[in-house]
Amino acid sequence: MQYMLIFKETTAEVSRRDDPAAAPAYWGAWQAYVGALHASGIVVSGNGLQAPRTAIHVQVAGGKRQVQDGPYADTHEHLGGYFIVETASLDVALEWAARAPCASAGSVEVRPVLPPPTNAPA
C-alpha cells in the first residue's frame, strides 16, 4: 500500500531554516531522517520544498486570473515536503510519520494514495 507523508511545519519551525543558531540542528535532523527513510527501502518518491515565501498562488476566479506571491495568508502550518512510501501496513507509515522532525513541531498527515481507477484502459 502506498501512503503520502505530508510534512507540515509551523511558521516558527520554518524560520529555523535561516536562523544561523538553529539551522544546523534543523537541517541535521531532516538530513538524517530522509537518509534513514531512503535506507529503509520504502521510498517511492518525495521531496523537500523551498521556503513558503517562495510560493506563488494562482487562482482563476470567474474567468479572471489572480496571481499572488507568498503562502496563502493566515496559514500557520506550511507544507514543508512530502514522501510517497510503500509499506506493508498503515502502522509502518505512522511509525515513520512520528519520526519526522516536524512531528513534534508541526504535524505529519498520512494519506493513502488513491489507487488507479479499476476501469482504466490497460
Place this chain on the structure above:
Amino acid sequence: MSNGAAAAAAERVARESYGRLVARLAWQWRDLAAAEDAVADAFAAALRHWPAQGVPDAPEAWLATAAHRRLLHHARHVRLTLDPHVTALFDEAEPEAPENHAVPDARLQLMFVCAHPAIATHVHAPLMLQAVLGLDAKVIASAFLVSPAAMAQRLVRGKARIREAGLRFEVPEDRELPERLAAVLEAIYAAYTLGRRALDSPAGDLREEALFLARLTAQLLPGQAEAWGLLALLLHAEARRAAQFDAEGRFVPLQAQDPTGWSDDLIREAEAALWTAARLRQPGPFQIEAAIQSAHAQRRATGRTPWRAIAQLYGVLVQHHATLGARVGQAVAQAEAGEPAAAMALLDALPPEATGYAPYWVARAHVLGLAGAPGRQAALQRAIGLTEDPRLRDFLIAQLS
C-alpha cells in the same frame, strides 16, 4: 458535595473498582463489551447522583448494582425483540462467578483473558488497558501509534473473540500459568515503555497505569517470581525518570546522570521486590533485566558501574530471551567492560531488522567511537533519522562532529 469532590471520589473508586466490576459482570454475562458499557454507564450515573446525594458508604456496591441493572434492562429490551427460542437461553446466562480461592481478585482473571493465546499478541496490552483500567480507545491508539479507528476495531475484535471462543474467566492451571503470566507481564511492560516514550500526551499516564498493574499482579500472585521481577524492573526505571532530563529539558543518558537525582524510595522498593523474587528461586527474563538495572543503581553507592557483571547478566538474558534490545544492551556492556571488538562482533551478528531500530545505531556509533574506528558519524546519522523523541534527537545531533 461539590461536583469536583464527587468527581474526585468517583475517580478514586474508578481506579480501584473499574476492572473488578468489569471482570465480575463480564464473567456473569459472558460479554466483555457489554460489561464495559454497563460499567461506563454506572460511572456516568454516579457523577449525576453523588454530588446531590453524597458518595454512598459502599461506592463499589452501588456501582455494581447500577451496572447490573443496566445489563438487565438491556437484556430485557433485547429479549422483547428476539425470538422466544433464543431468549430462553438468557435465563441460564447468569451463573454466579465461581469462588476461586487461588484468585483473590477478578481483575487478574480479566488480565489472563485479555492475554489469552487465542487473541493476537499485539492486542493483549490494549485490551488489558481498556478492560482493567477503562482507558478509551483514542488514548490507547495514541500510545500504540495506531489510528484510533483501527485501534477501536482491534479492541472490538478482541472482545468478540473472547465471546466467540467462550474464553473462561479463570486463572490458568499451575501447569500453564508461567506461559500465560508471561503474556500478561509482557503487556504491562509494553504499556510502561510506551508511557515512558510519550511526551506530554495522555499516553504519559500509561506509565502510572502500568506500575499500578505491575504492583497489582505481584500482590495477587505473590508466589510468581517473574511478577516481582517485572515490578522491580519498572521501579528501577521509574527511580531514574526525573534524572533523565536536565533543568532545560535536555536528555541525559544513564552514564551521565547524577545518581543523587535518583529516587531512594523507589530504588529501595525495587530492591525489595527483586529480593522477594530471588527467594522464590524461579529465574526468568524480567528478573534478569531487573538485576541489570539493580547493578546500574550500584553506582549511587559505589561511584562506579559494574560493567563486567552487567555484560554477564546480559549474556544470561540473551539465552532466555534474545530480543533486539537485550542483544544491543549486551554489546554496549561488553564494550564498556573493555571489549569493543567483541561488542562489534555481537552487533554485526544481529538480524537485518536491527537496521530499523534506533538503539542499534546509537550502540554502533558508541562502540565505533570507543574502538576509534571509522563509521561513527554515519551510524549516528541513522540513529537520528530513526528517533522519534525530539529531546533524544537533539542530544544525538549534539554528538555529531
